[in-house]
Amino acid sequence: MTKVNVYVTLRESVVDPQGTAAQKALQNMGYEEVKSVRIGKLVELELDGTTTDIETRVDEMCKELLVNRVIEDYRFEIEEA
Amino acid sequence: MKFAILVFPGSGCDVDMHRAVHGVLGEEATLIWHTDAKRLVDYDAVFVPGGASYGDYLRPGALAKGSDAMRYLREFAQSGKPVVGVGNGFQILAEANLVPGALLQNKGLKFQTGTSKLIVENATSQFTSEYTKGEEITLPFAHQYGNYYVDEETLQEMEVNHQIIFTYQDEQDHGSVAKIAGVINKEGNVLGMMPLPERAVEEILGHVDGYRLFKSILKKVE
């Protein structure tokens, strides 16, 4: 079994109103040091271990479905279990 | 003229579209369940209706892109026949790169329903020939991901190619780049738009400015 964590974030040029709202809330709560919040998502994949070229396959998965590259960037980490 | 309405699981506004095309315009319209999408080829035009296909999970429109039906929809679009995606249908077309751009969450972060004043930016497209350029029309909208995004370079290209069809005239643009409400592909046969023309075809339901969009398509095909 192989575990892959895919981190999907909004591209820098894309405004993130959710992040801005969270930043404001944190500042209101007294966490004034928060200068920016960007909210993304974490996709956890479990692979059955038969794949040999994990990196290429996961990259394809990202490009074809998990990520919309018009608005999102991504990176991933592969953990051997 | 034969219209197909391509229905994905969760495409709740399929009935809205069917009632507009069949019930009001009196045209032949068939709901095509996504697993029957190979039949699309038998039709003159395809509507991808609104709703929340696949529960809007992952990103609105993203999971429809991964379905088998998308292959047939692509082939249909490549054949040059008209394809229209409204609301979630636009999100699906954008995810599938059949029209440029992507739809982000509304800048207010909430689902919003209402009516918007739009400007018809291009009245020569096969979807808008019954309007006049610069005309102001009113259409309803209902969405949480209606904030259109496209990068600067693509935007310029779209402007040159007259791909921007509708823009928001009022403040209810949900954060959209260049106040864009509806766009076509370069070839001009695929339209995606967030406002909902099928909900504006009958006086009793409040608005009628969507009617001419359907009329434009009919005129082009016939």
Next chain:
Amino acid sequence: MEPNTQQVKEEKLYRQMGMTDEEFEFAEKSLGRLPNYTETGLFSALWSEHCSYKSSKPILKKFPTSGERVLQGPGEGAGIVDIGDNQAAVFKMESHNSPSAIEPFIGAATGAGGVLRDVFSMGARPVALVNSLRFGDLTKARDRFLFKEAVAGIASYGNGIGIPTIAGEAQFDNCYSTRPLVNAMAVGLINHEDIQKGRAAGVGNTVMYAGATTGRDGIHGATMSSAELTVEEDEEFPVMQAGDPFLEKLVMDACLELAKSDALIGMQDMGAAGLSSASAEMASSAGYGVELNLDLVPQREEGMTAYEMMLSESQERMLFVIEKGREQEALDIFDKYGVEAVAIGHVTDDKMLRLVHKGEVVAEVPADALAEDAPVYYKESKEPDYFKEFQAMEMTEPKVSDYKETLKALLGRPSIASKKWIYEQFDTHARRNTVVAPGSSAGVIRVEGTNKGLAMTSDCNARYVYLDPETGGKIAVAEAARNLVSSGAEPIALTDCLNFGNPDKPEVFWQFEKSADGISAACLALDSPVISGNVSMSNEVNGQAVYPTPTIGMVGLVHDLSHTTTTEFKAAGDVIYMIGEADLAFGGSELQQLLDGKITGQAPTIDLEVEAVRQKALLAAIQERLVSSATDLSEGGFAVGLCEKVFASNGLGANVTIPGSAVTALFSETQSRFLVSVKEEHIEAFESTVKDAVKIGVVTDDEKISIKNKENVMLIEGTVEEFQTEWEGALQCLLNLED
């Protein structure tokens, strides 16, 4: 290890499940032996207030539930009324108060999901949602959070499944602080021949399960919802399953397709008490038994016990019975929609609910004992001291120095202010039949394929109910009917959601009893039976009950869509009429709350005969197309009502002269009143149809509001904009308060 039968009794484990010692003995007696752990769980769930109405039954029996149009009264998933042309309206209202107090987004969302299942389990296609909300006054951060999240939750479910929310109401009072009321109503349409019921009949027929898998979420939700909330810091929250409107839509579409098949014997949703109540109730109502093999139940967690599976309240699940041998037809339908469906048992003739798990019979209980034989309690009822005190108070007209500023202050109160912030988050026009969207007296939806409409509304002024439960109960029904009539509809039936405090308190039970009396009287006077409903007790925080809030959800028939009438003025020059004059009615009024910060005295009085006469007369005038706009006068009184009619119109104003003492004429909440506008050419016909209508002024095109008294003294004058800004911005303004 699960406790054994002896332990259940000796260690009184049933108490943790919400059963009393007497109830346990009663269960033992009806079973003829000691119930084991699983069986005790079945009894406790089915005998909870939520499922059995054990404390409320004697009161609910008072409601008029029959009538010419009634095809199905209380007792099934939803009630059904005939609307002509072989069609019927199917509706039901339900509370989701407890879950919404804990996790408002999920609680409110799954509330909408549950009541939709009640409607489509009857075979009806849901066409509209209505919601009724009660929250604290939004000055506390927790209440703002609860409110925002609950609205977002309702929106996510209704919008996700694609059913429009077309009506509703929201009121704010600190008695609901941290203990909100979230009531959802669903309305569906059906052809008579397609009506389904929750029946497990025919020996050997197959019991099937469809929808989401069963998990450990919501175990004992039915008993929890009948319990009070205690607020503790850092309390551990129970696991709640998020609603899945996507799955529900697929389940709904599949069930509606299945309902067209004669292979279907009966269908019921797994709501409160999940698989236990669905199976026991379906068997009991058909006079049969059901045997389930729990190994076959789709499970999302490992190692679930029979007890857990039976009491899980996982969402989006349906139970149905299919004619033996035709299971594949059902499976094919569910397969088309990608919904898991599986046979889990069969119908027997021994009237037992029998559960088999891992080859062993783990429970065997008469279905009737569970579904029918719950103990019935005749609770003690006692008139509270406050009632006598309030009744003895003399009514006086409040002192108001500046009418205009007072009107503005009233318009900015959250219960009166525009609710646009709420309803613009709902897809109000999905399915393309909404004729009147939220913002008018009632929502109206077109009955597809006909020229008829269904109007719907929900109402309850809980302040009146608190001051005088019987009168308040009458007013709740009358106001709902008024809203329908104002919209051009004939009221035909109602559903209710009876939200009260702890019924073990005699004063609370008295409120319940008296308000039910009031509701019954109004139902009879206005010819609208109760066809379904829901009871939500123990809405208390730290021992303090909410105001008694018997919410009324009412449906009316618009015989011809051209009768549809809305609130807003239509054209300058139209004549404005007031139906019903104001008298001293300030007990429980918005003005009283505004000035005194609390409510006291007597609730407004109501004469149901006058009410019925006025409603009939106005409806007749509307049906003769004599009326351009209509609205009833409610919270805030005349001045607020007039403003609402102006705000909703485009570019119009009003110039009126009102009789009587200024404060009363402007702000009293006297009942049975309407404000309408009539085109000049219809004046004569209108006056002869509505005898007690009084001409008070005209619609203008100057975008001003001016209200004078008979002595020609200007009471209130201003531009529409200055009033409208208060009214439109108030909710957003409150919600913008820093946390």
